[in-house]
Amino acid sequence: MTEYQHVTGTETVLRDGTIKLHGPEGFDGMRAAGRLAAEILDEMALRVEPGVSTEELDRVVREMTLDAGGVPATLGYRGYTHSCCISINHVVCHGIPSDKRLKDGDIVNIDVTPLLDGWHGDSSRMYLVGDVGLKAKRLVDVTYECLMIGIEQAKPGARLGDIGAAIQAHAEQFRYGVVREFCGHGLGRLFHDAPEVVHAAKAGTGPELRPGMFMTIEPMINLGKAPVKLLSDGWTAVTRDKSLSAQFEHSIGITEDGCEIFTASPKGLDRPPYY
Secondary structure (H helix, E strand, O other), X not given: OOXXXXXXXXXXOOOOOOXXXXXXXXXXXXXXHHHHHHHHHHHHHXXXXXXOEHHHHHHHHHHHHHHOOOXXXXXXXXXXXXXXXXXXXXXXXXXOOOOOEOOOOOEEEEEEOEEEOOEEOOEEEXXXXXXXXXXXXXXXXXXXXXXXXXXXXXXXXXXXXXXXXXXXXXXXXXXXXXXXXXOEEEOOOOOOEXXXXXOOXXXXXXXXXXXXXXXXXXXXXXXXXXXXXXXXXXXXEEEOOOOOEEEOEEEEEEOOOOEEEOOOOOOOOOOOOOO
């Protein structure tokens, strides 16, 4: 049976399997953290271009986060030594920034989580590098549609499985694979918390969505088959068939009559092409 826990904005919370229900203080904290995440990703739209290295982009993420009074939640997380994850082409998620330079035709996901005043703003977007092929562009477009279709299901009284069922149905009509090995999650004062938000599910199943729940929805959609594998670095996940993969992520809060997207772009740059 699902357990829910009402929490204030300041008390210590534990990852104990309960789904946290937050009040106005929590919404205020998540709005600020989410806006910072969105502003960082807006800046990436100006920076992503052929020839730039992913470690250069990581440096900008770190500097923007620190300048705003936050810290990158990934920095030091389980030994991770970078301020964001940057995943290129067939990398599904958790790509590690390096001296690798972006090339014309690449598609890139940048995933940031600034921790600001105790709250986590978790978001990612896709970026098109130079002249990108039609199949890759369509994959990116459909993945964004999957995100927003999933968010449409996020409202009081719905079930968690409704989100994954809607995402899966939309992706599979294009014969795309929906990644099962990674999922969205609860968040707030904790980086990762209950519940797990799977992106392929059966409608009407899972915990009931209630006002005050915070979570990420972050579908990973593959141009080919769904299975992924983890590389020897312990972080980088890639498609098994080496097909392209795309992902978008928003952090949201369930309200009395729907949901609020904390990480929406202030400039309207939520999907490419950005300029």
